[in-house]
Amino acid sequence: MAFLPILFRIQELDSRALFLKQAREQAAANPNLMALQSLYRQSETALAKLDNERKKTTTAQHQLELELKTCLEHLRNEEAKLYNGTVVSSRGLEQVQQKAEEYKIQQAGLEDQILNLLEEDENLTGKQTGLQKRLKECEREIASLRQEIKQQSGEFALEENEVNVELAELRPQVPPEWLERYQRIAKAHFGIGIAKIKTDSCGACHVGLSDGMLRKAKQGEDTLIFCENCGRILYYS
Ligand SMILES: [Zn+2]
Structure with a gap:
């Protein structure tokens, strides 16, 4: 059974799954949404x-x-008092008049303050x-962005x-020890545990393969062979 193509497909799917997970997380942490919320x-x-x-202001206005x-x-x-005859002396009338003037000045001042x-x-x-x-607009934009993020996620x-x-x-279609080996190498090599041979070189580190190694790789798919330089599983297709 051809295990290596399956292992290679597993790697493609693993990378895609990782990308999708990150994309979903990034979508949720949308910077535009954060700016709008702020x-x-x-x-x-x-x-x-x-x-x-x-x-x-209203309290001050009521007071005034x-x-x-x-x-x-x-x-x-x-x-x-000026007209009802309670004050008759001219001095008294003068004092009343003066008081009335003072109240008029106070009235003008109060009216000015109220106007202000x-x-x-x-x-x-x-x-x-x-x-x-602005708040309403912001609310609408947040709602629409949330909807967009929800859909995207x-x-x-x-x-x-x-x-x-x-x-x-x-x-389950790959021998467990192969899968485990691939996973271990992938973990240590940025997710790439298996590399295709391209123009007689390792497709990941680009170092040329020895003739013996190439012959082995071209022979069949039921043995695991590893790049002598980077240690990844090699796959000839
Ligand atoms: Zn390599």
Whole structure:
């Protein structure tokens, strides 16, 4: 029975299985997905910060509105005193007028501050809307990328399964000691345990073979012969 072609096919399948496993792992660790996830987390943090700032602005605005309300009440009281006859002396009236002026100045100051806060809130809301949009886009991109990765990984897994099925069929067809020998050499030589003879040289290390070795290799497939240079199993086809 021709064992060497089977062993060579096993090697091809072993390499493919390793490649597929790595490809599946690489697909799962997609750098674009990681970058998007990081961007998403950053945007979330920025949004939470904005929310906090808006809350502070709103609280400050309410506080100022309360102060304005009190100020306007005081102003109305002072102005009432000017016309309801409770203060009659000109000095008293002058003092009331002065107080009313002070309240008017305070009113203008409070109104300015409230206006500034409203502008600030508008600015923050704009930023918030932009960030929310970015988060949504990010979410969509992550979902689509995940789908892509899932599909890709699924395809790799499917082929891996096919490869493993074929390997399970082929391995028992080779004498166990041959298989073990191949596996040991492959492990020590980057996955290549068996090499084809190409132009009278070892197909793996490219060192020329002796005439005796070549004759042996060409004779048959029921003996294992090894490259004198790299130690790999030689296969003549
Ligand atoms: Zn060699």
